[in-house]
Amino acid sequence: MRWTLRITSALHLAGVLGQALLAGLFVTGDADLLSVHESNAGITHSLLYVQLVVALLFWRRHRVAWPSWATGGLVAAETLQIWAGNERALGVHFPLGMAIFGASAVMTLVLWKATR
Numbered sequence: 034m035r036w037t038l039r040i041t042s043a044l045h046l047a048g049v050l051g052q053a054l055l056a057g058l059f060v061t062g063d064a065d066l067l068s069v070h071e072s073n074a075g076i077t078h079s080l081l082y083v084q085l086v087v088a089l090l091f092w093r094r095h096r097v098a099w100p101s102w103a104t105g106g107l108v109a110a111e112t113l114q115i116w117a118g119n120e121r122a123l124g125v126h127f128p129l130g131m132a133i134f135g136a137s138a139v140m141t142l143v144l145w146k147a148t149r
Contacts, residue, residue, distance in 0.1 A: 034091050035147075038100060041084040042141045045107075048077030049137045052130065074118065078111050103140050107133065 055070040085108055088100040110133050117126040 034094055038087050038091050039144050041087050042144050045080045045084050046137045046141045049134055
């Protein structure tokens with residue numbers, strides 16, 4: 034179960050990193066990448082729901098709650114992020130994206146370093 038949580042977290046982080054790359058390319062002038070950015074958002078958010086299920090199962094089996102709470106927080110943040118992107122509320126969308134990026138990276142790092 035621990036490896037499944039690590040892998041789902043790493044896949045989600047890869048999606049988040051892809052979002053940052055696509056956003057950077059979009060704002061520098063490649064307007065066609067907006068639709069790819071939107072599609073990747075859906076895939077990345079779906080991966081996060083898989084991670085949430087795995088984290089909940091991990092909590093049940095190992096009695097370690099923090100991955101479930103952290104993933105739940107990321108689900109809330111990404112839901113707001115998707116809304117802000119759809120509304121073109123860039124004053125929320127950009128900084129929240131950086132926070133999601135950082136939180137996902139830290140969570141993945143801690144999961145890969147944790148022994149319990």
